[in-house]
Amino acid sequence: MPVQNVQTSPIEGQKPGTSGLRKRTAEFRLPHFLENYVQSTFDGIGGVDGKTLVIGGDGRFFNDSAIQIILRMASANGAAKCIVGQGGILSTPAASHLIRLRKADGGLILSASHNPGGPDADFGLKYNGPNGGPASESVTDKIYACTKSIEQYLIAAGDDVDLGQRGTQSLDGMSVEIVDPVADYAALMQTIVDFDKIRALFAGGFTMCFDAMHAVTGPYAHTILEDMLGAPKGTVMNGTPSPDFGKGHPDPNPIWAKTLMDRMYGTDAPDFGAASDGDGDRNMIVGRSAYVTPSDSLALLTAHAHLAPAYSGGLAGVARSMPTSRAVDRVAESLGISCFETPTGWKFFGNLLDAGKVTLCGEESAGTGSDHVREKDGLWAVLLWLNVLAEKKMSVSDLMTDLWATHGRCYYSRLDYEEVDSAKAKDMIEGLRGKLSSLAGTNVGALAIETADEFAYLDPVDGSQSAGQGIRISFEGGARAVFRLSGTGTQGATIRLYLEQFETDPNRLHEDPQTVLKDVREAALALSDLTATTGRDAPDVVT
Ligand code: VG1
Ligand code: CO
Structure with missing residues (x-):
C-alpha cells in the first residue's frame, strides 16, 4: 500500500497545555488538524521509526476514527508496532501501565479527560513517554515547535484496522496488536x-x-x-x-x-x-x-x-x-x-x-x-x-x-470562573503579579498577608525550571489563596482560585468550609480585583 506524503502548513494554536492538546472536537476534525499534531508529535520525539507505541482513549466521540488515522500515520512513519486497547479503549492509567509493562517507546492517549465529549464538545490527544508518564515540558516544547514549522505528514493509504478483534493484524507492514484493555x-x-x-x-x-x-x-x-x-x-x-x-x-x-x-x-x-x-x-x-x-x-x-x-x-x-x-x-x-x-x-x-x-x-x-x-x-x-x-x-x-x-484540618475550596475573556483574565493575573512584592506585611480585610509570590519550580532531579506556575498568597493564621489560569480549557480562559484555611482548634473541626473560608475568599477577591477586571461576580463551579 502506498504511503502518502501530504503537503500541509502550520495550524495556529497547537500548543499542548496541562495535559496534552485539548480542543473542540470540531476543531480536531478540521482538515489536517489531527494529522499535523500527530506528525509534530512523532517529529518532536525524534521519529517513531522501529518503535512500539501504545494507543487508546476514553471512548469519546471521534476516538475510533482518530485512532485509525494515528495508526496509518504510525505505519507510514515506520513504527514497528502499535498496541491498541480493544474497541480503542484504554483508561489513562491503564495506558500508562501498558507502556511500562510492554516496554513500549511511548503512547498516544486520546482524551479530553473530564471535559464533555461529542461532536459539539471536546477532544484531546497527548503523548506519554517510555516511563508511561505525560511528556515533560521539554518534549512538549519540541512538539509545539514542530507544529509551527510542519510542511508535510506521512500517512499510509489502506483499510481500517478492526479495533474490535483481539490479536495481531498488519497495517502496511506495521504490526497492530489489539489487547484486552482491562486484564493487565x-x-x-x-x-x-x-x-x-x-x-x-x-x-x-x-x-x-x-x-x-x-x-x-x-x-x-x-x-x-x-x-x-x-x-x-x-x-x-x-x-x-x-x-x-x-x-x-x-x-x-x-x-x-x-x-x-x-x-x-x-x-x-x-x-x-x-x-x-x-x-x-x-x-x-x-x-x-x-x-x-x-x-x-x-x-x-x-x-x-x-x-x-x-x-x-x-x-x-x-x-x-x-x-x-x-x-x-x-x-x-x-x-x-x-x-x-x-x-x-x-x-x-x-x-x-x-x-x-x-x-x-x-x-x-x-x-x-x-x-x-x-x-x-x-x-x-x-x-x-x-x-x-x-x-x-x-x-x-x-x-x-x-x-x-x-x-488539624485544612478547610479547602476551589472556585472556577470559566470562559472568561482571555485578555481580561491575563490582565487580572498581571495586576496581581505587579503588586506581589509589596504585599507582605500588609492587611487586606480581616487578614494580614505573610508572604506573596509566584510559584516557580526547580525540578530536584533534572534541574529543569518552570516559572509562572501560579500566584500564592499566605496569610497569618494559616489561610492561603492561590490564583492560576487553567491549561486544559478549550474556550476562553478559566481562572482558578484555590482557598485554604488551616484549623487545629478541636472545637472547630466540623464547620461548614465556605463559612470558614469567607475571610480568605474576600481577601483574595479584594486583592485581585477579580470582579472589576473580569466582570464576573460569581464562580461557575465551586468544589
Ligand atoms: C486540570 C487540573 C490539574 C490536572 C489537569 C489534568 O488542569 O487542575 O490538576 O492535572 O486538569 O487532569 P488545569 O490546567 O485546567 O487546572 V485530567 O484528569 O483533565 O487529565
Ligand atoms: Co482525567
Missing part, C-alpha cells in the same frame, strides 16, 4: 491492594456505589469491583462508556456527580461512594454524608497506605501540586518523610517517581496516584481506600475525624 490493569491492582481483605469486606455486607459517569472506567470497575471483588451487581452505575458520556460532564466532583452525592447524603446511603472521570485518572471519594476533598484524601491515604501490601514498607516520600492543600504536608512530617511541591499537572511528578523520591502523589483536582504507573489513577485510589476501610473497620467520616484530630 486488573492484574496490576492485585499486586497492590489486598483483594482477599476487600472481598471479605463486601462479603460482610459492606455497600458501595461507584459512578463511572458513562466514561472509560465502566469496564474496569465492573470487572474489578463486581466480578473480582464480589461487590453486588449494580454497585457500578453508568458503567457503559458512551461517546458523549450520556450527555453528561464526566468530572467527579460534588457538582457534576450530583446523583451520587444525593445518594450518599440520602437515607439508605451505601457505606462508600466513588466516581471517576472521562479517562479514568481522577477519583472522588464520599462516605455516608461525608464528602472527602481530594486534598484530604491524599492526606488520609498517605497516613494509611502502609495497610496495603504494596506500601507495607512505608512511603519513600509524597508530592502534591502547589494548589493542593497542605494537609498532606502535616501527615508527611509526622511520618518523617519528604513532601514535594510541584506545579499543576501530572508530568511534574514523573521525575520524582522515577528517581524513587516519592511513592504517592496527588492534586486537589481529584487526582491521586502512586509509583505503580506514571499517571494519576482513579480506580487505584478507590481500591486503596477500600483496603484502608477493610483494615480499619471504620466509617469514612470517622477516619476523617481522626485525621483532623491528629493533624
Whole structure:
C-alpha cells in the first residue's frame, strides 16, 4: 500500500497545555488538524521509526476514527508496532501501565479527560513517554515547535484496522496488536491492594456505589469491583462508556456527580461512594454524608497506605501540586518523610517517581496516584481506600475525624470562573503579579498577608525550571489563596482560585468550609480585583 506524503502548513494554536492538546472536537476534525499534531508529535520525539507505541482513549466521540488515522500515520512513519486497547479503549492509567509493562517507546492517549465529549464538545490527544508518564515540558516544547514549522505528514493509504478483534493484524507492514484493555490493569491492582481483605469486606455486607459517569472506567470497575471483588451487581452505575458520556460532564466532583452525592447524603446511603472521570485518572471519594476533598484524601491515604501490601514498607516520600492543600504536608512530617511541591499537572511528578523520591502523589483536582504507573489513577485510589476501610473497620467520616484530630484540618475550596475573556483574565493575573512584592506585611480585610509570590519550580532531579506556575498568597493564621489560569480549557480562559484555611482548634473541626473560608475568599477577591477586571461576580463551579 502506498504511503502518502501530504503537503500541509502550520495550524495556529497547537500548543499542548496541562495535559496534552485539548480542543473542540470540531476543531480536531478540521482538515489536517489531527494529522499535523500527530506528525509534530512523532517529529518532536525524534521519529517513531522501529518503535512500539501504545494507543487508546476514553471512548469519546471521534476516538475510533482518530485512532485509525494515528495508526496509518504510525505505519507510514515506520513504527514497528502499535498496541491498541480493544474497541480503542484504554483508561489513562491503564495506558500508562501498558507502556511500562510492554516496554513500549511511548503512547498516544486520546482524551479530553473530564471535559464533555461529542461532536459539539471536546477532544484531546497527548503523548506519554517510555516511563508511561505525560511528556515533560521539554518534549512538549519540541512538539509545539514542530507544529509551527510542519510542511508535510506521512500517512499510509489502506483499510481500517478492526479495533474490535483481539490479536495481531498488519497495517502496511506495521504490526497492530489489539489487547484486552482491562486484564493487565486488573492484574496490576492485585499486586497492590489486598483483594482477599476487600472481598471479605463486601462479603460482610459492606455497600458501595461507584459512578463511572458513562466514561472509560465502566469496564474496569465492573470487572474489578463486581466480578473480582464480589461487590453486588449494580454497585457500578453508568458503567457503559458512551461517546458523549450520556450527555453528561464526566468530572467527579460534588457538582457534576450530583446523583451520587444525593445518594450518599440520602437515607439508605451505601457505606462508600466513588466516581471517576472521562479517562479514568481522577477519583472522588464520599462516605455516608461525608464528602472527602481530594486534598484530604491524599492526606488520609498517605497516613494509611502502609495497610496495603504494596506500601507495607512505608512511603519513600509524597508530592502534591502547589494548589493542593497542605494537609498532606502535616501527615508527611509526622511520618518523617519528604513532601514535594510541584506545579499543576501530572508530568511534574514523573521525575520524582522515577528517581524513587516519592511513592504517592496527588492534586486537589481529584487526582491521586502512586509509583505503580506514571499517571494519576482513579480506580487505584478507590481500591486503596477500600483496603484502608477493610483494615480499619471504620466509617469514612470517622477516619476523617481522626485525621483532623491528629493533624488539624485544612478547610479547602476551589472556585472556577470559566470562559472568561482571555485578555481580561491575563490582565487580572498581571495586576496581581505587579503588586506581589509589596504585599507582605500588609492587611487586606480581616487578614494580614505573610508572604506573596509566584510559584516557580526547580525540578530536584533534572534541574529543569518552570516559572509562572501560579500566584500564592499566605496569610497569618494559616489561610492561603492561590490564583492560576487553567491549561486544559478549550474556550476562553478559566481562572482558578484555590482557598485554604488551616484549623487545629478541636472545637472547630466540623464547620461548614465556605463559612470558614469567607475571610480568605474576600481577601483574595479584594486583592485581585477579580470582579472589576473580569466582570464576573460569581464562580461557575465551586468544589
Ligand atoms: C486540570 C487540573 C490539574 C490536572 C489537569 C489534568 O488542569 O487542575 O490538576 O492535572 O486538569 O487532569 P488545569 O490546567 O485546567 O487546572 V485530567 O484528569 O483533565 O487529565
Ligand atoms: Co482525567
